[in-house]
Amino acid sequence: MIPGRHSLQSLARPGLGLAATRTGRYRLPVILGHTRNARRWETTAQVDGKVDDKIEGEKTGHIEANPMECIIFFDNLFPLKLSSYFFWRPWKSQTDFPKVLKRLNSTSLGMFDPAALIKRAIPKDLPMDIIEIIPRTKEGGAYVKFRYPRYTSAADIQGKLSEYLEKSPVKPWFSPFRGISTGLVLGRPWLEDLYRLPKSRLRVEFVAAKDSETPDELSQESIYNLFRRYGWIADITSQPPDSKVLPKYAYVDFVLAKDAVMARNCLHGFVLQEEGSKVATRLRLSYEQKVKPHNIWNWITNHPRIVIPVLVAFIAAFSVIVFDPIREFFVKAHVQKSLEFTDSRLYKWLKRQTTDILSFGRRKEEGKGLHALFSHRKDLIDSIKKTLLESEDTFVVIHGPPGSGGRDLVLDQVLGGRKKVLVLDCKPVIDARGEAGTIGKLAMAVGYRPVFSWTNSISSMLDLAIQGTTGVKAGLSENLESQVTKILQTSAAALKKVSLTGRKKSDNDAHLSDDAYLEAHPEDRAVVVIDNFMHKTEDKGFIYDKISEWAATLVENNIAHVIFLTTDTSFSKPLSRALPDRVINQVTLGDLSSDVAKHFVVSQLDNCNSDNDEKDNHNEGQSPLPIKTDKQKRNDLEELDECIETLGGRLTDLQVLARRLKVGQSPKRAVSDIVDQSAADILRMFLLAANKSSDGGEKKWSNEQAWYLVKSLASQESLKYNEVLLHNTFASSLTPGASSPEAALESLADAELITIKSQHGRPATIRPGKPVYQAAFVRLMEDPVVKARMDLAAFTExxxxxxxxxxKAEQELTVLAGLPNGPAQASGRVQYLLNKLEVSQKKIEAFEKEMGGLKTVLGKEE
Known part of the structure; x- marks a missing residue:
């Protein structure tokens, strides 16, 4: 069976049908004859009243023409560009497409019938008898097989047909600008239904006309002369000479796909023999997908030094356009707490109602202990609040030792009830491991999201790979400083919008610009609280510089007020660099006085007992009784004066004391436990610790240096800074990393073992890190084992x-002894070295004597 080989439709008068063969191939039962006046339709040859279906070549898939017969290909009968659509439609077979077109075959739409187009394209006086029509829907045309008289030729008929169509073009409905064209089929057409759609490139294969012969490869001149008649040729590409691919081939590129369709249908199977050749060659044509040159991709790969920076700039611009508005939104929501359910009115109402039920209708009062503390610092709180209401372009720095209550003072008292507050805690940012962890913690602190910290490692690897191949850094990866700067800049833009949220168009100063409005209304500005500033300065110190510069930008542009909370005395260095021409507003928080500390502890106990008595009275169903405080119930509170003098006025230690008193401990017992705990912490962290810091690096101080300070401060309240530097334990330490006495003292101060007090800008005195450490040092000295062990280590060093x-003295004496004749000028130096050697030897003997006694103590004590 020949696929797709059907007659389109009868060219006869209405009522004249088609006779079907067994193969589904239709033959027209008419002959288009030549008469003088009119066309005459007659039936074709019949055998015993049946249509002859013995058509040669049915089983081979080719069309054969007998003598005095010829085949002409008509193109532009179907839409060529829709061939792929009709090919994959549910009916799939090309033979079904004429059935679809029958819907257009009506009285009013008869002009759209493809068979009617063929009828119109053939002049009436042309001597030809049509035998068969075979449609080729995917190629947009049809084969027309006809019989012609002996007095003419097929070429003459095709020439007259072309002249007629040129003078009277027949244009189908889908192509109003191009008419039907024809071509004489010279070869042996192959009827196939493969998914090979028409292309403008033809692959011309040269095969042997006979099996025993070797075909010749046609020259480009011969190919051009053969194919040029069907349309404009863009290029002819011959097979490479060294190619071993068989059969030999060449590519013919037409300008238009329709010309390639005509050439393929007319020349497929054409046999020719070039002049001078003894072998005939058959042409086998097929459509070939033309590989388009990847000019853009080739230019990109050949110019990476230009393309990669442009690509990086495009990615950066895309990130700014798309992600920056999203990040600003999340920073605003983080500052205003608009997305937090715990800050909503519904949650607060439910919390109040639940608290009322649990407390039997009476709400708990706020802790009186903190009220007592804050009333003591009322002037300080009012001063900071006043500063936030004024347009001062400077920082507010609250400095105090750890546990002085600076964070509670600022967040609860100064900024209590304020909505536009951003708290940036530097401690988790500095303590984070790796660049990705640092970026993630900083972004979390300011509400910056989404953040793709993991992409930086991937970008670094790509940047390294590109640099290795091109020799130029692509700049895909960003260092930690640039990413920190980007996060802070985005946060600054969001804070400015937050500060402007209270502005209304109905205000009297609505005409002012944003900057002028913020300058005129300092009370509307947001407040940024930077906690734990200068927490650690060994690693990632540049982050403090970036935060200082960012804070300076906020106050200089009137975007927000900035409050720093720090325990480090060197905070002024980065802040002075950020604001060199401003005076920093500094507030110092010290330890509480004895009276205030005692009142604080008693107030904490009163608050606790008020809640307990209230619950007891309600449980008994009686009327409320007068509330009795611990001072009225307990007789051991008279010990508080002595205990607080030992404990000091550090807020965190006072809170620990109050909690111990609440569980029933006596003041002396509680203070003793606190001192024991502090002594144990000092022993574990400073005296028995390995020569490694918490972050894995070498410590800048030695255990012997820490013990010298503990031993010295146990007997006196303070030490002279320079006197400590001159002691051999600091000046001549043999411990790796502890060779610098100044660095050792600064490191111990950062670890809070000691506190260095300054005078006139220089370090002057050394005190215990906390007041309770004074008693802890004494407690350590009272332990004979600890004292003996640490003294033994100190004497050994x-x-x-x-x-x-x-x-060193012996080496120098050896050199002097080697001088010739023993010069008299060296006698003074020799005597000096001998005296020094004698002094050192006496010290060693004294140390060994002490060490012997200490070893005896260690041998007896458990």
Missing amino acids: LAKIEVKNIE
């Missing part, structure tokens, strides 16, 4: 220092 001094 001092002895090693003296041994080292003796070795």
Whole structure:
């Protein structure tokens, strides 16, 4: 069976039908004959009244023409560009497409019938008898097989047909600008229904006309002369000479796809023999998908130094356009707490109602202990509040030792009830591991999201790979400083919008610009609280510089007020660099006085007992009784004066004391436990610790240096800074990393073992890190084992220092002894070295004597 081989429709008068063969191939039962006046339709040859279905080539899939017969290809009968659509429609077969077109075959739409187009394209006086019509829907045309008289030729008929169509073009409904064209089929057409859609490129294969012969490869001149008649040729590409692909082939590129369709249908199977050749060659044509040159991709790969920076700039611009508004929105929501359910009115109402039920209708009063503390610092709180109401372009720095209550003072008292507050805690940012962790913690602190911190590592690898291949850094990855700067800049833009949220068009100063409005209304500005500033300065110190510069931008542009909370005395260095021409508003928080500390502890106990008595009275169903405080119930509170003097006025230690008193401990017992706990912490962290810091690096101080300070401060309240520096334990330490005495003292101060007090801008005195440490130092000195062990270590190091001094003196004496004739000028130096050697030796003997006694103590004590 020949696929797709059907007659379109009868060209005869209405009522004249088609006779079907077994193969589904239709033959027209008419002959288009030549008469003088009119066309005459007659039936074709019949055998015993039946249509002859023995058509040659049915089983081979080719069309064969007998003598005095010829085949002409008509194109532009179907839409060529829709061939792929009709090919994959549910009916799929090309033979079904004429059935679809029958819907247009009506009295009013008969002009759209493809068979009618063929009828119109053939002049009436042309001597040809049509035998068969075979549609080729995917190629947009049809084969027309006809019989012609002996006095003419097929070429003459096709020439007259072309002249007629040129003078009287027949244009189908879908192509109003191009008519039907024809071509004489010279080869042997192959009827196939493969999914090979028409293309403008033809693959011309040269195969042997006979099996025993080797075909010749046609030259480009011959190919051009053969194919040029069907349309404009863009290029002819021959097979590479060294190619071993068989059969040999060449590519013919037409300008238009319709010309390639005509050439393929007319020349497929054409046999020719070039001049001078003894072998005939058959042409086998097929459509070929033309591979378009990837000019853009080739230019990109050949110019990475230009393309990669442009690509990076495009990605950066896309990120700014798309993600920055989203990030600003989340920062605003974080500052205003608009997305937090706990800050909503419904949650607060439910919390109040639940609290009322649990407290039997009476709400708990706020802790009186903190009221007592804050009433003591009322002037300080009012001063900070006043500063936030004034347009001062400077920082507010609240400095105090750890546990002085600076954070509670600012967030609860100064900023209590204020909505536009952003709290940036530097401690988790500095303590985070790796760049990704630092970026994530900083972004979380300011509400910056989405953040793709993990992409930086991938970008770094890509940047390294591109640099290795092109020799130029692509700039895909950003360092930690640039990413921190980006987060802070986005936060600054969001804070400005937050500060302007209270502005209304009905205000009297609505005509002012945003900057002028913020300058005129300092009370509307947001407040940024930077906590734990200068927490650690060893690593990631640049983050403090970036935060200081960001804070300076906020106050200089009247975007927000900035409050720093710090325990480090060196905070002025980065802040002075950020605001060199401004005076920083500094507030110092010290330890509480004895009276205030005692009142604070008693107030904490009163608040606790008020709640307990209230619950007891309600449980008994009686009327409320007068509330009795611990001072009225307990007789041991008279010990508080002595205990608080030992404990000091550090807020955190006072809170620990109050909690211990609430559980029933006596003041002396509670203070003793606190001192014991502090002594244990000092012993674990400073005296018995390995030579490694918490972050894995070497410590800048030694255990012997810490013990010297503990031993010295146990007997006196303060030490002279320079006197400590001159002691051999600091000046000549043999511990790696502890060779610098100044760095050792600063490191111990950062670890809160000691506090360094300054005078006139220079370090002057050394005190315990907390008031309770004074008693803890004494407690450690009272432990004979600890004292003996640490003294033994200290004497051992001092002895090693003296041994080292003796070795240096002996080396120099050896050099002097080698001088010729023993010059008299060296006698003074020799005597000096001998005296120094003698002094060191006496010290070593004294140290060994002390060490012997300490070893005896360690041998007896458990």
